[in-house]
Amino acid sequence: MDQWDRRCRVATCTVNNWALDFRGNYERIVKTCSEAYALGARIRLGPELEIPGYGCADHFFELDTERHSWEMLSKLVEKSKDWPELLVITGIPTRFRGLLYNCAAALKNGKLLFIRAKMGLADDNVYRESRWFVKWTETFKHYEMPLNAQIHFEQSTVPFGDGILESSDNVRVGFEICEELWSSRSTNIRLAEQGVDIICNGSGSHHILGKSNYRINQLILGSSAKVGGVYLYANHRGCDGDRVYYDGASSIAQNGDLLAQIHQFDIEDTCVATAIVDLSENSVFRQMKSSDRGNASDQKTVVPIRFDGNMAEGVKFNQKCTERMTNVEDLQLSPIAELCHGPPAYLWTYLRRSGMVSFRQKLIY
Numbered sequence: 001m002d003q004w005d006r007r008c009r010v011a012t013c014t015v016n017n018w019a020l021d022f023r024g025n026y027e028r029i030v031k032t033c034s035e036a037y038a039l040g041a042r043i044r045l046g047p048e049l050e051i052p053g054y055g056c057a058d059h060f061f062e063l064d065t066e067r068h069s070w071e072m073l074s075k076l077v078e079k080s081k082d083w084p085e086l087l088v089i090t091g092i093p094t095r096f097r098g099l100l101y102n103c104a105a106a107l108k109n110g111k112l113l114f115i116r117a118k119m120g121l122a123d124d125n126v127y128r129e130s131r132w133f134v135k136w137t138e139t140f141k142h143y144e145m146p147l148n149a150q151i152h153f154e155q156s157t158v159p160f161g162d163g164i165l166e167s168s169d170n171v172r173v174g175f176e177i178c179e180e181l182w183s184s185r186s187t188n189i190r191l192a193e194q195g196v197d198i199i200c201n202g203s204g205s206h207h208i209l210g211k212s213n214y215r216i217n218q219l220i221l222g223s224s225a226k227v228g229g230v231y232l233y234a235n236h237r238g239c240d241g242d243r244v245y246y247d248g249a250s251s252i253a254q255n256g257d258l259l260a261q262i263h264q265f266d267i268e269d270t271c272v273a274t275a276i277v278d279l280s281e282n283s284v285f286r287q288m289k290s291s292d293r294g295n296a297s298d299q300k301t302v303v304p305i306r307f308d309g310n311m312a313e314g315v316k317f318n319q320k321c322t323e324r325m326t327n328v329e330d331l332q333l334s335p336i337a338e339l340c341h342g343p344p345a346y347l348w349t350y351l352r353r354s355g356m357v358s359f360r361q362k363l364i365y
């Protein structure tokens with residue numbers, strides 16, 4: 001049974017992580033978690049495969065990539081005791097039954113809660129995910145996965161697969177990893193049918209002219225306007241391990257409204273955005289659509305993975321919910337503005353990653 005005051009501060013972030021920079025990536029993740037926590041957030045979402053970096057390419061064939069990622073995850077789980085009320089969602093490759101999955105990991109206050117495996121891989125355009133990963137196919141099914149005893153955790157197993165998390169105060173958190181949103185069978189539909197309050201999408205989505213606006217306006221806002229709920233989207237920024245450029249624009253939406261969006265082409269290493277959302281608004285929004293209520297009532301009830309701690313607390317009684325953004329024009333660039341801001345941002349991150357001090361460009365031919 002829902003409680004009445006269900007306001008909660010949620011956080012998303014853009015992180016300029018680099019393929020195989022395990023320590024640096026860990027530090028950036030810790031920085032964003034600390035910032036989100038200091039701002040009073042109860043959940044912090046990071047981008048896809050955030051721990052090793054999205055663009056590790058054939059390094060995903062090397063066991064060292066998994067091993068160092070899991071070493072960092074173990075450190076992060078320990079570190080999460082510094083933010084006891086914060087649910088941290090990060091990204092990590094995980095081997096289960098001998099197969100490698102692209103996963104989101106959920107952890108809180110020293111405990112690894114769930115490893116959610118990606119259910120639709122990206123192989124179009126510059127993406128080659130099925131070269132390294134397999135997709136998880138068992139909808140809303142998860143298994144107890146034994147943890148590697150060589151890496152320190154205070155627990156010996158963790159649920160692995162597909163599922164929904166539920167806090168002590170019944171806030172439901174679900175996962176839709178990057179490509180799953182782009183697919184016509186988007187996961188957010190069945191998450192909403194299970195009453196999920198907060199949908200987390202950690203992504204590794206690269207820049208193409210106009211793509212960012214499509215991603216936010218058509219996919220994130222379009223989906224959230226259809227199925228309702230809070231949508232947290234986090235994307236990388238920078239070059240990662242590839243020649244492509246990831247263009248951030250991490251955002252927070254609720255019931256079709258944009259509440260926060262991190263700038264597409266900033267050059268900071270990390271950015272955090274938060275919003276105060278009233279989760280009761282999700283119920284009101286969904287209650288209004290009888291067709292979807294009918295669809296939802298047809299579905300079998302999924303037993304959630306419960307975790308300790310309240311999500312809908314910490315917002316003071318006089319703090320208002322974040323209002324819908326009205327200055328989207330400043331954030332959602334025109335194609336000309338994207339052409340002006342994109343290449344300098346790309347050159348900056350490329351220069352920084354290469355360790356050089358400048359570019360040499362012949363001006364006279």
Ligand SMILES: NC(=O)CC[C@H](N)C(=O)O
Nearest residue numbers: 122178179182204205206
């Ligand atoms: N990493 C992914 O799953 C990429 C998904 C999607 N095709 C995009 O370009 O953003």
